[in-house]
Amino acid sequence: MASRNSFSLSAILCLVISAALPLAPSAAEAKRSSHDPGRSEYRAPQAKQAPKVDGVADEAIWQRARWQEMKHRWLGPEYSADDFRGRFKVVWTPEKIYVLAEMVDDILIDSHRDPLVQYWDDDCLEIFLDEDFSGGNHQYNHNAFAYHMSLDNQAIDIGTDKLPQSYSHHVQSRWRQHGNKVVWELAIDVYTDAYVDGSDKNVPVKLSAGKVMGLMLAWCDNDGSELRENFIGSESAPGDHKDRGWIDAGLFGSLLLVE
Ligand SMILES: [Ca+2]
Ligand SMILES: [Ca+2]
Ligand SMILES: [Ca+2]
Ligand SMILES: [Ca+2]
Numbered sequence: 397m398a399s400r401n402s403f404s405l406s407a408i409l410c411l412v413i414s415a416a417l418p419l420a421p422s423a424a425e426a427k428r429s430s431h432d433p434g435r436s437e438y439r440a441p442q443a444k445q446a447p448k449v450d451g452v453a454d455e456a457i458w459q460r461a462r463w464q465e466m467k468h469r470w471l472g473p474e475y476s477a478d479d480f481r482g483r484f485k486v487v488w489t490p491e492k493i494y495v496l497a498e499m500v501d502d503i504l505i506d507s508h509r510d511p512l513v514q515y516w517d518d519d520c521l522e523i524f525l526d527e528d529f530s531g532g533n534h535q536y537n538h539n540a541f542a543y544h545m546s547l548d549n550q551a552i553d554i555g556t557d558k559l560p561q562s563y564s565h566h567v568q569s570r571w572r573q574h575g576n577k578v579v580w581e582l583a584i585d586v587y588t589d590a591y592v593d594g595s596d597k598n599v600p601v602k603l604s605a606g607k608v609m610g611l612m613l614a615w616c617d618n619d620g621s622e623l624r625e626n627f628i629g630s631e632s633a634p635g636d637h638k639d640r641g642w643i644d645a646g647l648f649g650s651l652l653l654v655e
Contacts, residue, residue, distance in 0.1 A: 430530065431531045431610075432634055432647055435649045438652065440651060440654065441655070443487045446489050446491070447496075457487050466630045467628065467630075468631060470628065471638065478500065480502075484497040484498070484630070491603070492586070493525075494582065495580075497582075499521075499615060505518055506547040512561075515560065520616045522616065526540035526541075526610025527586050535642070538587065538591040540610060542554075547571075549569040551569070557593065605655045608651065610649070612631045631649050
């Protein structure tokens with residue numbers, strides 16, 4: 397009886413202790429909680445044939461992908477639909493993700509001809525990519541990349557040395573004007589947070605259906621000012637400090653690769 401009683405007591409203790417401990421969050425819950433609430437969820441279809449990166453969206457796979465709007469004003473005053481409007485789609489192959497962006501911008505400007513100087517104050521398409529949807533700080537590390545695509549198709553981000561670096565070798569980029577629209581196609585290699593600046597040993601990740609990454613796009617709109625006039629993104633930015641995507645990957649939406 398003594399052993400029976402002590403077993404019961406330890407069983408009760410176990411129950412009390414386990415009830416007091418919070419349940420371990422699943423990996424999916426942990427990643428959701430590392431992001432701001434209300435993130436968008438994008439499902440990118442697989443392209444059997446890679447789109448040609450030429451600024452002409454005539455590949456059939458683009459018809460299968462849905463548009464996502466760039467409509468959240470992070471910086472600057474109210475603007476009109478002629479001043480800026482933009483949207484994008486994503487598809488993928490095992491080697492790369494492909495982005496199609498379609499934008500109206502009344503004046504295109506690239507006044508800083510040095511690609512590493514004030515690149516965010518020229519018209520530029522920002523593509524924020526977090527390989528494992530971890531969220532978290534990515535300012536001076538490669539937990540996520542923030543490719544600032546200039547009008548001359550260069551991809552600039554801050555390196556681990558805290559200085560602007562060209563990552564143009566990660567991104568194939570071409571845009572063309574069709575009527576009043578800029579049609580921009582990009583093919584992007586995806587790297588993990590183990591990426592080492594300047595190394596020739598970095599290998600892009602092989603992509604497969606079911607993979608979830610963090611993604612967000614934004615347009616820096618300058619129409620002739622010293623500094624950019626507007627910064628408009630695809631994700632809502634709760635709170636007062638809206639220009640934080642270049643530091644905080646918790647603002648990114650999720651990108652799910654589907655077949
Ligand atoms: Ca094309
Ligand atoms: Ca504009
Ligand atoms: Ca990450
Ligand atoms: Ca502009």
